[in-house]
Amino acid sequence: DTEVTQTPKHLVMGMTNKKSLKCEQHMGHRAMYWYKQKAKKPPELMFVYSYEKLSINESVPSRFSPECPNSSLLNLHLHALQPEDSALYLCASSFTRGTAQWRDTQYFGPGTRLTVL
């Protein structure tokens, strides 16, 4: 089973709201990722967690706050977003095998379609 689940599927929020996106996997993967995808563009990496520790932050604005409570769960907390943050937010996970991480396949979830009004 190579399933990554994401909730909610759709989210509409105002610029003053606080909301959270949730991602879950039960494949025993120890690396989890958040991507942002605008229409007709490839995904852009935002954050990487490896063994529940933040290992990569691609200079993402602080209005996006990731959290990895355990090895199966990844959250993205949203606060004071801007309309330009409207996008598809994708979660992914990979097995991670120490020094050969680049050989591991990333498995993506279906995404959360976020609209900021």
Next chain:
Amino acid sequence: GDSVTQMEGPVTLSEEAFLTINCTYTATGYPSLFWYVQYPGEGLQLLLKATKADDKGSNKGFEATYRKETTSFHLEKGSVQVSDSAVYFCALSDREGGNKLTFGTGTQLKVEL
């Protein structure tokens, strides 16, 4: 730095036509190469991968061969179906980037009856 170049889309084909989507890469290391497919309104699905030179990845009738001498990983399918209509992304990861994927711009494929 790493980069992936894909042929421009959209590509429109008739059902049962032969498909080629070109992908070339630049990488400082010895990358792993991937093709992902994204159907309308969905996330990315791994289509196939290859991790060393001359490896051929294959899945659902799609194939791609890792060509180190030409730094290419072209996607092919002998007979496309309407259900293959989607956006296809070529991607790579390598030792320097760790678990960062570098994506091409994506190629939209439309298959008509």
